[in-house]
Amino acid sequence: MRALRVVRAQLRASIATALQYRFEFAVEGALALLWMGVTLVPLIVVFGTRESVAGWTFPEMLVVLGWFVALKGILEGTLSPSLLQVIEHVRKGTLDFVLLKPADAQLLVSLSKIEPWRMIDVAGAAIILVVAFQHIGHPPAFADLLLAALLLCSAVLVLYSIAILVVSIAFVAVRVDNLLYLFQSVFDVARWPSSVFRGALAIIFTFVLPLALMTTYPSLALLGKLNLRTAVAAVAGTLLFAAVARGIWIVSIRRYTSASS
Amino acid sequence: MIEVDRLRKWYRVHRRAPGLGAALRSLFHRAYEDVKAVEDVSFSISAGERVGFLGPNGAGKTTTLKVLSGLLYPTEGRVSVAGFLPQERARGFLAQITLVMGQKQQLLWDLPPSETFLLNRAIYDIPRKQYDATMAELTELLELGPLLGKPARQLSLGERMKCELAVALLHRPKVLFLDEPTIGLDVSMQATVRGFVRAYNERFGATVLLTSHYMEDVAALCPRVMVIDKGRLIYDGGLSDLVRRVRPDKRMLLRLSRPVERRDLEALGSVIEHRDAEAIVQVSQDALQPAVARALSSLPLTDLTVEDPPLEEVMRDLFAQGRAA
Numbered sequence: 001m002r003a004l005r006v007v008r009a010q011l012r013a014s015i016a017t018a019l020q021y022r023f024e025f026a027v028e029g030a031l032a033l034l035w036m037g038v039t040l041v042p043l044i045v046v047f048g049t050r051e052s053v054a055g056w057t058f059p060e061m062l063v064v065l066g067w068f069v070a071l072k073g074i075l076e077g078t079l080s081p082s083l084l085q086v087i088e089h090v091r092k093g094t095l096d097f098v099l100l101k102p103a104d105a106q107l108l109v110s111l112s113k114i115e116p117w118r119m120i121d122v123a124g125a126a127i128i129l130v131v132a133f134q135h136i137g138h139p140p141a142f143a144d145l146l147l148a149a150l151l152l153c154s155a156v157l158v159l160y161s162i163a164i165l166v167v168s169i170a171f172v173a174v175r176v177d178n179l180l181y182l183f184q185s186v187f188d189v190a191r192w193p194s195s196v197f198r199g200a201l202a203i204i205f206t207f208v209l210p211l212a213l214m215t216t217y218p219s220l221a222l223l224g225k226l227n228l229r230t231a232v233a234a235v236a237g238t239l240l241f242a243a244v245a246r247g248i249w250i251v252s253i254r255r256y257t258s259a260s261s
Numbered sequence: 262m263i264e265v266d267r268l269r270k271w272y273r274v275h276r277r278a279p280g281l282g283a284a285l286r287s288l289f290h291r292a293y294e295d296v297k298a299v300e301d302v303s304f305s306i307s308a309g310e311r312v313g314f315l316g317p318n319g320a321g322k323t324t325t326l327k328v329l330s331g332l333l334y335p336t337e338g339r340v341s342v343a344g345f346l347p348q349e350r351a352r353g354f355l356a357q358i359t360l361v362m363g364q365k366q367q368l369l370w371d372l373p374p375s376e377t378f379l380l381n382r383a384i385y386d387i388p389r390k391q392y393d394a395t396m397a398e399l400t401e402l403l404e405l406g407p408l409l410g411k412p413a414r415q416l417s418l419g420e421r422m423k424c425e426l427a428v429a430l431l432h433r434p435k436v437l438f439l440d441e442p443t444i445g446l447d448v449s450m451q452a453t454v455r456g457f458v459r460a461y462n463e464r465f466g467a468t469v470l471l472t473s474h475y476m477e478d479v480a481a482l483c484p485r486v487m488v489i490d491k492g493r494l495i496y497d498g499g500l501s502d503l504v505r506r507v508r509p510d511k512r513m514l515l516r517l518s519r520p521v522e523r524r525d526l527e528a529l530g531s532v533i534e535h536r537d538a539e540a541i542v543q544v545s546q547d548a549l550q551p552a553v554a555r556a557l558s559s560l561p562l563t564d565l566t567v568e569d570p571p572l573e574e575v576m577r578d579l580f581a582q583g584r585a586a
Contacts, residue, residue, distance in 0.1 A: 002386055009383030017371045020412070096332050097367040102355035103384045254334075 006103050007111060014114040029117040036069055036124045039191065054196045059135035061193070063222055066128035067152070067215040068191040073121025074156055075187065079163045081113040083180060086167045090256075099253070106164065106249055129222075136223075144224045147231060151218040154238040158210050161238075161245035168245075168252035190215045213238065262436060262468045263306040263329065268338035270299040270324050298324040300492040301338075308435075311462055311469040313483030313500070315476075317580055321492040322472040326438045329470070330360045343436055356385060359434040363441035366425055368413040374424040375409045378431060385432035392431070399427040402457055419450035426454065430461060437461070439471040443478055455481050476572030490580055501569075507579045508570045511549050515540045515556060516564035529556055543570070 018025070043065060047058040056064070086109045089095035098108050133139055140148070166179055189197075194205050194212035205211040213234050220226035276294045277287040299321040306312055316322050327333040328340055331347035331354065340347055345354035369377045382392050400406055403423045408416060416424065422442065430437075439458065443451040455478055462469050473479055479486060479500070486503060488496035496503055513529070520537045529552045530544035544552045549567065556565060569575075 005383045005386070009380045013369055013372065013376050013380050016376055017369065020371050092365070094365050094367065096327075096360070096362070096365070099332055099350070100330060100355060100358075100360055101381075101384050102352040102386075108384070 003104070003107055006107055010108065010111045011114070014111060015116055018114060018116050025117055028115065029120055032073070032118055032120040033124070036121060039065065039069060040128075042191075054193065056193050056196070059132045060219070060223060062128055062132035062135070063219045064193050064215050065191055066125045066132060067155075067218050068125075069128060070122050070125035070152075071155060071159065071190070071214055072187070073118045073125065075159055076184075077116065077118025077121070078111060078114045079159060080180065080184070081115055082109060082111055083163050083167055085109070085113045087170045087180075090170050095256070099256075105253060106246070109167070110160070110164075140222045141224055144221055147226065148218045148221040151213075151221050151226075151231065151234060154235050155214040155218060157238050157242050158213055161242045164245045164249050168248045171252040171256040187211070187214075193219065210237070210241070262308040262310075262343060263304075263470070264339070264341045265305070265325075265329070266303050266339040268299055268302045268325070268328060268340055269297075269336045270321075270328055270333060271336045272296045272298055297492050299328070299489075302489065302492070302494045303338075304487060304494065304497055306468060306470065308468055309462070309466045310485060311459070311483045312471070313479035313486040314470055314472040314489065315479060315486055315576060316472075316489040320489045322489060323440055325489070326360065326440050326470065326472065330358055330438050331355070332360075356432060357434055358436045358438065359429040359432070360438045361425060361429045361440065361442050363422070363444035366413075366421065367428060368421065368424055370414050371412055373410050373412055374405075374416075374428070377413070377424075377428050378409075381428055381431050387432055391433075395431055395433060399430065402460055403427055403453070419446050419453075422446060422450070422454065423457075426457060433465060435465070435467050437467055437469045437471075439469065439473075441473055442471065443473060443475055451475060451478065452481075458482060476576065480572055488576075488579060496579070503579075504569050504572070504575050505546075507575050507582070510543050510545050510570065512568045512570055513542045513544060513549075513552065513556060514564075514566045514568060515542065515560065515562060518561045518563050521560055525560065528559075 043058070043061055046053060047061070051057065053061065086095070089098060089109075098105050101108060162183065166183065169179065189205060190211040194202060194216040197205055217226055217230065217234050221231065272295070273293050274296050275287070276292050277283045302321070302325065314322050314325070324333065328335050329342055329347055331350045334348045343354065343357050345351055347354060367377070368374055369380070378396065381387075387395070400409070403426065405423060405427060408420050408424060413421060413424070426442070437458070442458070443454050446454065458469060458471070459482060461467060469482070471478065471482060484499060486496070486498070486500050487494060488503070496506075512533070515526075517538050517540065521540075523532060523535055526532045526535060526540050526542055530542045530548065532540065533543050534541040542552070542556075553565065553567070556562065
């Protein structure tokens with residue numbers, strides 16, 4: 001209950017900060033729309049010459065892309081900015097103030113900065129999904145919708161855990177902005193279903209960097225093609241991953257010795 | 262309230278010689294060195310005390326404050342604050358302390374201070390009634406009224422510091438760690454901050470441990486001082502005792518109705534300053550009375566005052582003694 005109040009206050013301050021800059025709001029919003037358009041281009045090019053890729057038809061591929069755009073919006077609208085903020089705290093030594101608060105430090109840094117205009121991505125993703133299902137010809141079943149929603153939560157939790165891991169590394173290495181950019185580039189792969197990749201890449205994108213979990217599984221769920229065992233394994237894997245990330249965070253906080261001054 | 266027993270804090274830092282070659286070598290083979298930031302420091306502070314923590318840069322003041330506030334693990338020794346082990350960072354502990362750092366700020370840069378207050382109210386779980394009362398009190402003591410609505414980045418340094426203090430004290434902490442709270446402030450703002458710290462201490466019986474480079478702060482606020490140099494505590498006691506111990510001499514400030522010869526002044530003690538209408542002469546404690554009598558009878562005085570040497574000089578001497586020893 002108290003944690004919720006802290007999150008609410010944090011969100012309030014983050015939104016108030018974002019609203020201070022009207023011009024940025026307009027420009028960033030327009031940019032978000034532009035990028036969404038660009039995201040569609042490779043798909044249209046590929047399906048201009050063939051009917052399906054690795055068993056995925058155009059509308060099915062649109063579903064994957066819809067999830068990708070939504071997650072990208074969530075990642076770049078909430079997790080990435082907050083993460084950069086923490087790295088800034090570490091560099092300037094102001095993380096001390098976070099650690100001095102009688103509340104969970106992870107809770108305090110997780111939503112410290114957000115960019116609400118990235119919600120345009122989420123709205124755009126909804127439109128892409130609607131268009132995709134119009135092509136398919138029938139809406140997803142209710143149970144499949146529920147499962148997809150559950151897997152979306154699990155995908156966000158995985159992204160969040162990766163972010164927490166990156167921040168934990170920041171306590172030791174201080175300069176990790178590049179790691180964040182690397183992650184954003186790798187995340188771009190999630191616009192394709194994991195079965196498009198073969199051999200080593202397929203293994204890496206399923207188990208090492210769980211990109212399959214982020215877009216492929218929720219899409220399969222929505223399309224009614226995901227077997228329950230995979231779904232359960234995915235959720236269990238996510239919880240395990242989140243627990244490990246949390247553990248590493250706690251150890252790193254303990255090791256953290258603030259920049260001397 | 263605060264107990265420190267044989268505290269030691271060593272940092273491991275990576276050392277290398279200057280130059281690209283050494284930088285390259287250090288990639289493969291790192292040489293580490295222990296920096297002894299705090300060595301065997303013990304003290305105890307009772308509830309409600311105001312204690313000044315003095316020492317040159319790098320003496321270990323900030324490190325000690327960080328250990329006391331739970332930001333750093335002690336390498337050795339026992340530390341207890343308000344009955345807690347600080348390094349465990351228990352919520353009950355964190356809710357009772359505050360750390361103000363003059364060089365760092367916690368105000369949300371883009372937002373008015375009132376937003377930071379609201380955020381901290383949620384974090385410290387302060388009941389609405391207590392929050393309103395504390396806010397009213399802080400606003401009055403620090404004259405915050407006109408500042409609360411302006412974005413923090415548009416406030417002057419002094420205004421920002423007042424808001425920093427208010428944010429740090431919103432939860433009515435019982436222990437205040439103040440690290441250079443007046444750094445960079447002008448004289449009148451320094452006085453405001455000092456007055457406020459004293460008022461808070463008296464009103465809530467809070468314990469205050471303060472570091473400052475401005476001796477005025479310490480002289481005005483702290484009946485007790487601790488002096489640390491190179492990680493070791495070299496003095497703990499009253500401020501006036503410290504001055505007497507380090508610089509047992511006094512200064513006579515003489516105002517003259519007409520210029521006098523330098524040798525007339527030298528007959529009293531050692532001359533520190535000699536101008537037409539003013540002179541400062543330093544004399545030992547024992548020789549003070551005869552020197553005053555002699556000055557009154559032999560010089561064309563309009564005024565005579567006796568002072569301790571400036572605290573800055575006392576400290577300089579103290580650290581010089583420490584180095585020589």
